[in-house]
Amino acid sequence: MDKQNVDAAGLAPVVDGLFAMGEDGLALLGSRCTACGTYYFPKLATFCRNPDCDSDSFEQVPLSRTGTLWSFTDSCYTPPAPFVAADPFIPYAIAAVELDREKMIVLGQVVDGVGVKDLRAGMTMELVIGTLLDTGEAGIKSTWQWRPVAGDAR
Amino acid sequence: MSEVAILGVGMHPWGKWGRNFVEYGVAAARDALADAGVAWRDVGFVSGGATMRCGYPGYVAGATFAQALGWQGAEVNTSYAACASGSQALAAARAKILSGQVDVALVIGADTTPKGFLAPAKGERPDDPDWLRFRVGITNPTYFALYARRRMEIYGDTQDDFARVKVKNAEHGFTNPKARYRKKFTMEDVAASAMVADPLRLMDVCATSDGGAALIISSLDYARRIGKGDAPRIAAISTVTPTFASAVIEMPDLATDSAVAVPAKSFRAALPAKAYAEAGIGPEDIDVAEVYDLSTALELDWIEDLQLCARGEAAGLLRDGATRIGGRMPINPSGGLACFGEAVPAQALAQVCELTWQLRGQSGDRQIEGAKVGITANQGLFGHGSSVIVKR
Secondary structure, rough: HHOOOEEEEHEEEEOOEEEEOOOOOEEEEEEEHHHOOOOOOOOOOOOOOOOOOOOOOOOEEEEEOEEEEEEEEEEOOOHHHOOOOOOOOOOOOOOOEEOOOOOOOOOEEEOOOHHHHHOOOOOEEEEEEEEEEEEOOOOOOEEEEEEOOOOOOO | OEEEEEEEEEEEEEOOOOOOOHHHHHHHHHHHHHHHHOOOOOOOOOEOOOOOOOOOOOOOHHHHHHHHHHOEEEEEEEEOOOOOOHHHHHHHHHHHHHHHOEEEEEEEEEEOOOOOOOOOOOOOOOOOOOHHHHHHHOOOOHHHHHHHHHHHHHHOOOOHHHHHHHHHHHHHHOOOOOOOOOOOOOOHHHHHHOEEEEOHHHHOOOOEEEEEEEEEOHHHHHHHHOOOOOOOOEEEEEEEOOOOOOOOOOOOOEOOOOOOOOOEEHHHHHHHHHHHHOOOOOHHHOOOOEOOOOEEHHHHHHHHOOOOOOOOOOHHHHHOOOOOOOOOOOOOOOOHHHHOEEEEHHHHHHHHHHHHHHHHHHHHHHOOOOOOOEEEEEOOOOOOEEEEEOOO
């Protein structure tokens, strides 16, 4: 675990229940329908959305920690609240990552210092813990971020 | 026969006028009535597209417009379906006509938009996906940029291709009296605009605008009775939902559906597919298309979703000039959202207005010679979208 991860691990999460640190590292927490196997993120606890499935039973599961980069972008202007921006604003990248087992695409920020110039579709990405500015007392919270797997950067 | 006639169309010019949305709607409706040669008291059904930004009058837009035009006892309806609101209002009016309950309907949508980028509702709402994605820095242009970058990575499209869409649409809208932006922007202008969400610059992303659009539609019998039997007709209205599992990440979600149990399907491609089936025609019959260019790159996606070329070939059509007025497959002769900016409840109707003028041969400098069949396409939040086919 690098320094960024150690620092973020003690922080309150941006939203409770979205992700958790496991033995292998950070994982997003999803739901899996116990009848048809469909995954959901964020978690779903009511009714399965597969039109052929009438299940209302789900188990909480950690989603795959790695996936394939589907697309990506650098965010170059300050988003509106509830995003809390640095002043002056620091651009950051967003990745869309395809999870093989779940057959779904999940969005997330990319780790600091990695942007479109470093990324290409098809790269293997892994989930790590990162930080997000916050208006609360601590001024900072933890979040999930995507990072190119070492050796797979452009 | 499931067709209805478009007797009249009207639009209030798009802009940032800052006046009450009802003004724009009534101005458009009066233009449409005059264009149709139909008296307001002869309209039996008023079908409005709702706006969510103008308070209660916007939620009951059909009644709001009917009152402003002068209550005359017509039945009313209000539809909300994000960018497809106008098409859903149109579908309600068509159903009323085809069931024989009324002869003539007014379909109408107008909006007054706030300044700047769209932002989520206030408050701490972690269960709302729209709140959550903004909290972690995912804006509307983020999604457009992910689609655009995907095209670059998979098909080899370039930022210059996206700029070409803007330049082409700016040329189209240059002489359109209803358009907000009437300037022939150049490749250099686009390249000099600020980067918003790489690869998209400010001039690749559409603005939000004030505007209003209205249609007078009728049964074919009624159209013939008033000597307008040859008016353009609505041959199809598709307002299908997505089919689970969604293949593409959509605003405001953080994830697509999981395709573990059923295969992934493209929502955008499903919209025109249903319209073609309903009209009994195919993409080879289309002379002109008005598509929702929320971003320049999205126009290229739509051309492929409309099956006007194979996947990955839209940028080639653009580079060859095929999508210009005078080309073999002109796209957005109105100038599109690039020249209008989005006025949500009016936009789907504005697309039909443009096709009506094109099919009547009344589009002046932006006329597509001999246009007989046109198609629209749009898509908005929460599984809303539409595609309308107009023919003559």
